[in-house]
Amino acid sequence: xxxxxxxxxxxxxxxxxxxxxxxxxxxxxxxxxxxxxxxxxxxxxxxxxxxxxxxxxxxxxxxxxxxxxxxxxxxxxxxxxxxxxxxxxxxxxxxxxxxxxxxxxxxxxxxxxxxxxxxxxxxxxxxxxxxxxxxxxxxxxxxxxxxxxxxxxxxxxxxxxxxxxxxxxxxxxxxxxxxxxxxxxxxxxxxxxxxxxxxxxxxxxxxxxxxxxxxxxxxxxxxxxxxxxx
Amino acid sequence: xxxxxxxxxxxxxxxxxxxxxxxxxxxxxxxxxxxxxxxxxxxxxxxxxxxxxxxxxxxxxxxxxxxxxxxxxxxxxxxxxxxxxxxxxxxxxxxxxxxxxxxxxxxxxxxxxxxxxxxxxxxxxxxxxxxxxxxxxxxxxxxxxxxxxxxxxx
Numbered sequence: 501x502x503x504x505x506x507x508x509x510x511x512x513x514x515x516x517x518x519x520x521x522x523x524x525x526x527x528x529x530x531x532x533x534x535x536x537x538x539x540x541x542x543x544x545x546x547x548x549x550x551x552x553x554x555x556x557x558x559x560x561x562x563x564x565x566x567x568x569x570x571x572x573x574x575x576x577x578x579x580x581x582x583x584x585x586x587x588x589x590x591x592x593x594x595x596x597x598x599x600x601x602x603x604x605x606x607x608x609x610x611x612x613x614x615x616x617x618x619x620x621x622x623x624x625x626x627x628x629x630x631x632x633x634x635x636x637x638x639x640x641x642x643x644x645x646x647x648x649x650x651x652x653x654x655x656x657x658x659x660x661x662x663x664x665x666x667x668x669x670x671x672x673x674x675x676x677x678x679x680x681x682x683x684x685x686x687x688x689x690x691x692x693x694x695x696x697x698x699x700x701x702x703x704x705x706x707x708x709x710x711x712x713x714x715x716x717x718x719x720x721x722x723x724x725x726x727x728x729x730x
Numbered sequence: 731x732x733x734x735x736x737x738x739x740x741x742x743x744x745x746x747x748x749x750x751x752x753x754x755x756x757x758x759x760x761x762x763x764x765x766x767x768x769x770x771x772x773x774x775x776x777x778x779x780x781x782x783x784x785x786x787x788x789x790x791x792x793x794x795x796x797x798x799x800x801x802x803x804x805x806x807x808x809x810x811x812x813x814x815x816x817x818x819x820x821x822x823x824x825x826x827x828x829x830x831x832x833x834x835x836x837x838x839x840x841x842x843x844x845x846x847x848x849x850x851x852x853x854x855x856x857x858x859x860x861x862x863x864x865x866x867x868x869x870x871x872x873x874x875x876x877x878x879x880x881x882x883x884x
Contacts, residue, residue: 547794554794556773563776720772 581644585615774837817857
């Protein structure tokens with residue numbers, strides 16, 4: 501577990517009070533795994549199966565996240581929470597000219613098994629894991645901080661912080677993540693979602709990682725993307 | 731009510747049933763509604779979602795606008811094979827291309843409007859119609875209204 505900043509005031513007015521016990525996050529990971537396994541079992545290897553609304557908006561998120569990458573030369577990429585490997589299709593379509601050494605990780609065995617089946621023979625690797633087991637040039641994570649289910653917000657923030665630290669540790673040049681903005685909370689599922697303003701996490705990344713942090717917003721979705729460059 | 735291809739004498743109900751038609755209209759009107767305009771504008775800008783180079787089937791599938799699985803194949807057939815046979819209010823465009831052009835033009839404009847899909851009696855006008863107006867009394871904003879010729883199912 502990594503410490504979280506006591507000094508970061510969250511939009512809701514609360515502040516971090518320190519890290520949770522590892523056992524808390526163990527339960528959290530199991531809950532996430534069960535949730536996404538149910539989704540993919542019900543909807544298959546489709547955007548709905550990974551809890552996305554549609555392929556178009558899923559790919560719009562990839563556009564923002566991949567702004568962290570320099571596609572002018574070969575690169576390695578960790579895709580954290582890769583689901584059934586939708587990013588692989590996007591890379592093939594939009595960045596076919598760049599040699600990408602891709603590794604996808606996910607908590608759900610069912611997701612990874614579909615990803616492997618789908619991309620068998622394409623030289624892509626997928627593993628069941630909480631974090632990437634290797635260091636790559638870049639890491640991206642799309643949507644993994646959004647659905648907190650019944651988890652307390654403080655526990656979820658610890659999960660976010662842990663994940664950011666893991667991505668920092670396993671990325672050479674930078675990483676990118678996205679979050680839902682408070683505007684996304686105005687629907688019936690809002691209590692199950694984690695929504696935040698960018699500032700706390702921008703501040704957190706700058707302090708913890710001594711890096712530059714770019715924020716992309718206003719791309720048509722009620723969310724924002726952080727580009728963390730070293 | 732079912733969308734109908736009178737040219738062939740086959741009601742749309744042969745493709746998707748009445749409930750499926752209503753379901754698709756509902757999905758379209760949610761997806762192109764007032765709250766979604768920014769998203770659709772961005773998608774158009776980023777991916778050219780609506781373009782003469784893409785079929786509506788492709789565009790709607792990318793947005794996950796589809797009837798239930800049992801009727802999906804027939805829905806695709808309607809979009810790809812039947813709608814192009816329809817006339818439109820633009821004599822240079824068939825029904826399919828008219829819908830694509832209207833969506834493209836709207837979402838590429840600086841101030842795109844929400845879009846409302848509806849139907850009209852084919853006996854009154856056999857072409858796809860596109861106009862700007864208020865689709866219902868409870869929608870105060872201007873919308874691009876796209877209306878598909880329809881024949882009530884017998």
